[in-house]
Amino acid sequence: MKKDYQIRNVPRMFEEVTRQIVDYISEGQIEPGTKIPTERKLSELLEVSRSSVREGLRILEMLNYLESRQGEGTFVSVAPAFVLPLNIIKKETDQKELVNYYQVAMLHAKEIMLLGFDQKIIVNELDLREQDFWYSFSSLLNKIGKQLKNTYYLELWNATHQLLTEYDFYKSIEFSLEFDTIYINYRNQNKNNIELILLKLKEAKIN
Amino acid sequence: MKKDYQIRNVPRMFEEVTRQIVDYISEGQIEPGTKIPTERKLSELLEVSRSSVREGLRILEMLNYLESRQGEGTFVSVAPAFVLPLNIIKKETDQKELVNYYQVAMLHAKEIMLLGFDQKIIVNELDLREQDFWYSFSSLLNKIGKQLKNTYYLELWNATHQLLTEYDFYKSIEFSLEFDTIYINYRNQNKNNIELILLKLKEAKIN
DNA sequence: GTCGATTTGTTCGTATGTATC
DNA sequence: TGATACATACGAACAAATCGA
Numbered sequence: 001m002k003k004d005y006q007i008r009n010v011p012r013m014f015e016e017v018t019r020q021i022v023d024y025i026s027e028g029q030i031e032p033g034t035k036i037p038t039e040r041k042l043s044e045l046l047e048v049s050r051s052s053v054r055e056g057l058r059i060l061e062m063l064n065y066l067e068s069r070q071g072e073g074t075f076v077s078v079a080p081a082f083v084l085p086l087n088i089i090k091k092e093t094d095q096k097e098l099v100n101y102y103q104v105a106m107l108h109a110k111e112i113m114l115l116g117f118d119q120k121i122i123v124n125e126l127d128l129r130e131q132d133f134w135y136s137f138s139s140l141l142n143k144i145g146k147q148l149k150n151t152y153y154l155e156l157w158n159a160t161h162q163l164l165t166e167y168d169f170y171k172s173i174e175f176s177l178e179f180d181t182i183y184i185n186y187r188n189q190n191k192n193n194i195e196l197i198l199l200k201l202k203e204a205k206i207n
Numbered sequence: 208m209k210k211d212y213q214i215r216n217v218p219r220m221f222e223e224v225t226r227q228i229v230d231y232i233s234e235g236q237i238e239p240g241t242k243i244p245t246e247r248k249l250s251e252l253l254e255v256s257r258s259s260v261r262e263g264l265r266i267l268e269m270l271n272y273l274e275s276r277q278g279e280g281t282f283v284s285v286a287p288a289f290v291l292p293l294n295i296i297k298k299e300t301d302q303k304e305l306v307n308y309y310q311v312a313m314l315h316a317k318e319i320m321l322l323g324f325d326q327k328i329i330v331n332e333l334d335l336r337e338q339d340f341w342y343s344f345s346s347l348l349n350k351i352g353k354q355l356k357n358t359y360y361l362e363l364w365n366a367t368h369q370l371l372t373e374y375d376f377y378k379s380i381e382f383s384l385e386f387d388t389i390y391i392n393y394r395n396q397n398k399n400n401i402e403l404i405l406l407k408l409k410e411a412k413i414n
Numbered sequence: 415g416t417c418g419a420t421t422t423g424t425t426c427g428t429a430t431g432t433a434t435c
Numbered sequence: 436t437g438a439t440a441c442a443t444a445c446g447a448a449c450a451a452a453t454c455g456a
Binding site: 055079088091099107150 | 221289296299318357359
Binding site: 245246247261275276277278279280281 | 440441442443
């Protein structure tokens with residue numbers, strides 16, 4: 001008699017711990033930066049061993065709910081809506097995976113700019129002459145994206161962009177485009193031009 | 208002299224453990240389902256304590272690189288490209304967050320269908336008369352998305368869709384649409400119709 | 415600048431629960 | 436039933452970092 005109809009039916013201590021701590025934070029409306037009880041206190045409060053508490057804390061730390069610092073304590077931080085495993089575990093990766101992330105990034109870049117038009121979001125004071133294309137582009141997207149009702153498009157952009165930067169992906173893209181071209185087209189509300197540019201960028205040749 | 212220019216400069220054991228295990232898996236091209244050495248063996252091999260090994264394993268388990276089963280062992284599994292913290296830690300959530308995820312989901316649904324057109328992906332044998340709209344819709348997207356060069360759009364759809372289902376979000380959407388409408392329009396390659404339908408769905412009223 | 419208290423990081427030994435044969 | 440292998444869990448101890456008196 002197999003029980004292949006049920007997976008992970010046994011809850012484990014550390015899962016309970018993560019649940020409790022998340023509840024503690026969200027119910028208590030604890031602000032980011034606030035210190036939470038020490039591992040030993042949590043161990044007493046939740047009536048589990050310190051080891052189990054630590055396993056739970058690891059999970060929350062990795063999801064960016066918390067940050068632990070030796071000698072100081074454990075602090076609440078701002079959890080992202082999306083986590084990219086590659087951002088946590090730096091491993092060897094083939095170009096194909098990165099291209100996939102790149103296309104997702106560009107999809108969200110496009111959505112951010114188009115929604116920026118619709119919601120008439122104006123971006124001023126962008127002086128990035130010294131910076132490279134992708135840095136500037138990301139700055140623009142952040143200025144727009146933060147003002148959108150839905151900030152998840154931007155979150156996904158930032159998560160993928162960070163990954164692509166750390167894996168040094170952009171250098172392998174063949175394209176010739178000044179950032180100003182994008183910036184000016186956005187300010188002039190040339191929707192069609194922007195769509196065209198972003199499409200070309202998305203379909204750019206990768207070395 | 209403060210060292211605020213550097214965060215997390217001290218690597219911790221469990222981080223080293225995760226890195227090593229990931230390397231072990233990817234370099235050895237270990238197939239999903241394969242058993243990895245026991246915690247005690249890993250502890251000896253990596254020359255760290257059992258607790259540290261376990262903290263590392265927790266991380267990889269949560270990112271779906273691994274799965275541990277008591278009494279059996281720890282097994283390699285297929286890691287996703289995106290992780291949604293809400294899918295791991297079930298906590299109370301306000302509707303606003305879910306709407307954000309919903310819009311991201313719809314963005315990717317649209318991308319999957321449009322790319323499905325371009326790449327002339329044909330979907331047959333879809334008999335879902337007994338199922339509800341979202342189940343059928345997701346089935347269609349999966350049939351198309353799996354055949355795309357870039358499967359990350361589908362991954363993001365599935366991750367968000369799973370979340371929305373578990374949080375029982377769809378019942379709060381006001382819309383009246385038969386799945387057949389979408390299916391027929393896709394088969395007839397009515398690109399404009401599809402775009403229109405998906406836009407309406409994305410902008411649907413939420414209760 | 416030193417000392418002591420606090421707190422996380424890490425290790426080890428032991429006991430228990432679960433699956434397989 | 437028993438034996439073995441393995442993950443789960445606990446608690447005590449010590450190391451290392453931080454902070455304030």
